[in-house]
Structure formats: structure tokens, C-alpha cells
Amino acid sequence: xxxxxxxxxxxxxxxxxxxxxxxxxxxxxxxxxxxxxxxxxxxxxxxxxxxxxxxxxxxxxxxxxxxxxxxxxxxxxxxxxxxxxxxxxxxxxxxxxxxxxxxxxxxxxxxxxxxxxxxxxxxxxxxxxxxxxxxxxxxxxxxxxxxxxxxxxxxxxxxxxxxxxxxxxxxxxxxxxxxxxxxxxxxxxxxxxxxxxxxxxxxxxxxxxxxxxxxxxxxxxxxxxxxxxxxxxxxxxxxxxxxxxxxxxxxxxxxxxxxxxxxxxxxxxxxxxxxxxxxxxxxxxxxxxxxxxxxxxxxxxxxxxxxxxxxxxxxxxxxxxxxxxxxxxxxxxxxxxxxxxxxxxxxxxxxxxxxxxxxxxxxxxxxxxxxxxxxxxxxxxxxxxxxxxxxxxxxxxxxxxxxxxxxxxxxxxxxxxxxxxxxxxxxxxxxxxxxxxxxxxxxxxxx
Numbered sequence: 001x002x003x004x005x006x007x008x009x010x011x012x013x014x015x016x017x018x019x020x021x022x023x024x025x026x027x028x029x030x031x032x033x034x035x036x037x038x039x040x041x042x043x044x045x046x047x048x049x050x051x052x053x054x055x056x057x058x059x060x061x062x063x064x065x066x067x068x069x070x071x072x073x074x075x076x077x078x079x080x081x082x083x084x085x086x087x088x089x090x091x092x093x094x095x096x097x098x099x100x101x102x103x104x105x106x107x108x109x110x111x112x113x114x115x116x117x118x119x120x121x122x123x124x125x126x127x128x129x130x131x132x133x134x135x136x137x138x139x140x141x142x143x144x145x146x147x148x149x150x151x152x153x154x155x156x157x158x159x160x161x162x163x164x165x166x167x168x169x170x171x172x173x174x175x176x177x178x179x180x181x182x183x184x185x186x187x188x189x190x191x192x193x194x195x196x197x198x199x200x201x202x203x204x205x206x207x208x209x210x211x212x213x214x215x216x217x218x219x220x221x222x223x224x225x226x227x228x229x230x231x232x233x234x235x236x237x238x239x240x241x242x243x244x245x246x247x248x249x250x251x252x253x254x255x256x257x258x259x260x261x262x263x264x265x266x267x268x269x270x271x272x273x274x275x276x277x278x279x280x281x282x283x284x285x286x287x288x289x290x291x292x293x294x295x296x297x298x299x300x301x302x303x304x305x306x307x308x309x310x311x312x313x314x315x316x317x318x319x320x321x322x323x324x325x326x327x328x329x330x331x332x333x334x335x336x337x338x339x340x341x342x343x344x345x346x347x348x349x350x351x352x353x354x355x356x357x358x359x360x361x362x363x364x365x366x367x368x369x370x371x372x373x374x375x376x377x378x379x380x381x382x383x384x385x386x387x388x389x390x391x392x393x394x395x396x397x398x399x400x401x402x403x404x405x406x407x408x409x410x411x412x413x414x415x416x417x418x419x420x421x422x423x424x425x426x427x428x429x430x431x432x433x434x435x436x437x438x439x440x441x442x443x444x445x446x447x
Contacts, residue, residue: 004076004128016044023050025074053100053125060103062095064246068103068120069133077128078328078391100125103132108332111420112380112412113207115252116173117159119329134170136245141255143189149236157241157253160208174204177250182242195242200235204252209234211260214374226258234258266368267439269320270361271304274433279304281320284394288324292317326393333410335421336382344379345370348409351383356405356427357436365438374413383423384408395437402432409440
């Protein structure tokens with residue numbers, strides 16, 4: 001994984017870093033060089049030893065005739081943390097066991113949309129979780145045969161669910177769709193039956209369409225295809241695509257040119273060391289935009305002062321900014337606060353304080369996010385905490401902060417209020433070297 005290295009230690013105390021434990025993987029030389037430069041001079045680097053238990057086959061046969069595939073990049077996964085009240089253990093189902101490895105299927109439910117994200121992972125002998133690829137149907141639409149609507153579709157499709165993660169969702173199941181809601185619309189290249197929603201006023205269609213339109217409002221004119229598409233044409237262009245898988249589940253996809261694009265939106269990192277010092281910061285995400293520039297192999301190297309000022313390449317900054325999908329699982333929406341649009345900004349300010357953010361941090365958050373609040377009668381606010389963010393996009397900060405506060409807001413616009421369990425927010429004491437991060441996923445962004 002991004003921050004995991006295996007070491008061997010002899011009885012005499014010699015330490016060796018096993019940098020290529022997967023014997024079949026293709027490793028990135030630049031990233032290896034950067035990682036290796038951080039080891040102490042007494043650590044020996046071994047690029048030839050590999051472990052059978054850590055060498056994954058290209059694909060693994062699971063049940064119902066399906067297979068899962070190993071990551072395209074070497075990946076030791078993420079350490080599996082002990083469950084807490086804030087981050088309960090995933091609802092894993094063991095599918096295949098091979099020696100010390102287990103292939104598991106996990107489900108993350110979204111109480112607001114009645115969708116469930118389904119993902120697959122390998123649990124390794126060293127207690128890490130490696131995301132695995134899974135497809136219930138081919139996702140390239142160019143050879144699909146369509147009976148209605150657009151007949152020539154040069155595009156791809158993706159699971160329709162919330163999030164900004166590279167690994168959390170393989171497929172998305174609707175927990176409310178029935179046979180009465182859908183009708184056949186074509187077949188995939190391999191002959192899988194493809195369905196569409198019978199009604200263009202189905203809540204799922206309304207949601208998918210509105211999120212795409214809302215996303216376009218935040219983009220430059222004509223910067224994306226189908227900029228001003230009507231809902232009727234959205235349906236004809238196969239904006240929502242449905243299949244019934246081998247388990248009998250209804251899986252929902254969005255056509256990629258007709259869905260919002262984006263990752264975790266503008267996470268901002270503040271650093272407050274107790275004395276001025278050099279600090280390195282790496283984030284477990286595919287960083288697409290950053291300020292100052294984020295080096296994919298090394299991350300950021302900054303001169304940090306106790307007042308929060310950061311110096312990078314001779315320039316002063318007050319924070320580090322990044323955007324992109326995280327490498328870990330995106331949390332489900334199981335609780336939150338539903339307020340009127342008029343109450344949303346004040347509620348967000350209060351809840352930021354309840355999580356330990358202070359004046360300028362809150363002001364920065366509000367300056368970025370308040371203009372992006374949806375113009376709907378009600379707004380749903382759900383916060384992810386430090387433990388959840390450490391799973392979605394782990395931060396590696398050296399030297400390690402004494403206090404780490406990470407908050408992330410997932411919000412959505414609602415025409416009618418919904419009932420959700422109340423979220424209880426807490427703030428750690430800001431002791432010693434403190435690092436703070438805020439970010440969010442707006443209502444117009446799907447995975």
C-alpha cells in the first residue's frame with residue numbers, strides 16, 4: 001500500500017526492507033527510489049525476495065461464475081484497524097479462503113438513496129485489506145445493442161453511488177428497485193440483458209439527472225458533453241443503466257459522460273508544530289490538483305512554523321490543498337443532520353466548532369463550501385471523522401503530530417426532509433504538534 005513496507009529482522013539485529021513482496025507485480029522505479037531513500041542507513045534493501053502468501057494471481061474465481069482481479073499497481077493494502085463506535089467493522093462476507101488469505105465481499109449502505117455499494121477485497125496474512133476489481137458486466141458501451149434510445153454509444157459506465165474513493169465500490173445495488181420499475185432496453189456485447197427505468201420520474205432517475213445538472217453549473221460553459229441536456233434526453237442517452245446480476249440483485253450504473261466527475265473536493269491541511277521544523281506530508285489518494293505542487297512519489301516537504309505558516313520552495317502558504325479520489329473505502333451515509341436551507345450555514349459553523357476547528361479554519365471552510373450549498377428547501381449534513389478519513393485517504397505526516405483532526409462533509413439537497421439517526425460530534429484537545437484537515441463531497445459529485 002501507499003505507506004506499508006515489510007521488514008525482516010535477524011536474531012543478530014540486522015534489518016532488511018522487503019520492497020517487492022509480490023513476485024508477480026510490476027513496481028514503479030521512481031516511487032521505490034523515493035521510498036528507499038527514507039530508510040535508515042542500517043536498513044538493507046532487498047528487491048529479490050518475495051512471499052508466496054503475498055503474491056496474488058491476476059484473477060481469483062469466486063461464486064456465481066464471477067472473478068475478482070488484483071490491483072494494477074503493487075498494493076499491500078491498508079492495516080485493518082480495530083472497530084470503534086465511529087468506524088464499525090465492515091459487513092464482510094468471506095467468499096474464498098486460500099492459506100492465510102481471504103477474499104471478502106463488503107457492503108456499505110446509504111440510508112438517503114437506498115443504494116448499497118458492494119466491494120471486494122483480499123484480507124492478507126499481515127492483517128491488511130487489498131481492494132480487488134470486480135465487474136458483473138462489461139463497462140464499455142461501444143458494442144452494446146440498444147432497442148430504444150441512442151443506438152451508437154461510444155462511452156463507458158460506472159457504479160452509481162456517492163464517494164471519492166478508488167476502491168470502495170465495484171457495483172451498486174438498489175435496495176428498492178423491482179421488476180415493475182424496469183424494462184429491457186438492450187444487451188451488452190456478451191449478451192447480458194440491459195434494463196432502463198420505465199418512468200423518467202422515478203426517484204433514481206430524478207436524482208441522477210439532477211446531480212449531473214448541478215455538477216454542470218459548477219463547470220465552465222461547454223466544458224463537458226451534454227451541457228444542457230433535458231431529462232427526457234438524459235433517459236434516451238442511457239444516463240441510468242441497470243442489470244440483474246447472477247445473484248438476482250438489481251445493479252445500477254451511470255453513463256460516464258452523463259455523471260458528475262470528481263474526487264474528494266478541496267481537502268486543506270494545516271500544520272502547527274510546537275517549534276519551526278521541516279515536515280513531510282503524504283496522502284493516500286490519487287492527487288489530481290494541488291497547491292503547492294504535490295509530488296506523487298514524495299508528497300510535500302515544507303518548513304512549518306507554530307503559527308501555521310508554511311514555506312515551500314521559497315513561497316509562503318497557510319495550508320496545503322489537494323483534490324482527488326482516496327485509496328480506501330468511502331464511508332456510508334448512516335446518520336446526519338437534516339436542516340432547512342436557511343439554517344445550513346449556521347449549523348455547519350457550529351458543527352465545525354464541535355469537532356475542534358478554530359476561527360480561520362472555519363472561515364476558510366465556509367468561504368469555499370457555503371456558496372456550494374444546494375438551493376433546495378432542506379440540506380442533509382453528514383460528517384466523516386478522523387478515523388474514517390484515515391481509512392479513505394490516510395495521511396503520513398513526519399514528524400508525527402500529537403493531535404490530528406480530520407473532518408469531511410458529505411452533504412445533499414433535499415426537497416423533503418428525511419429521518420436519519422443524529423450524529424454525535426466530538427473534538428480532541430489540541431495538544432502538541434497539531435495537524436488539521438477539512439474537506440468535503442458536494443451533492444453534485446458521485447463516485
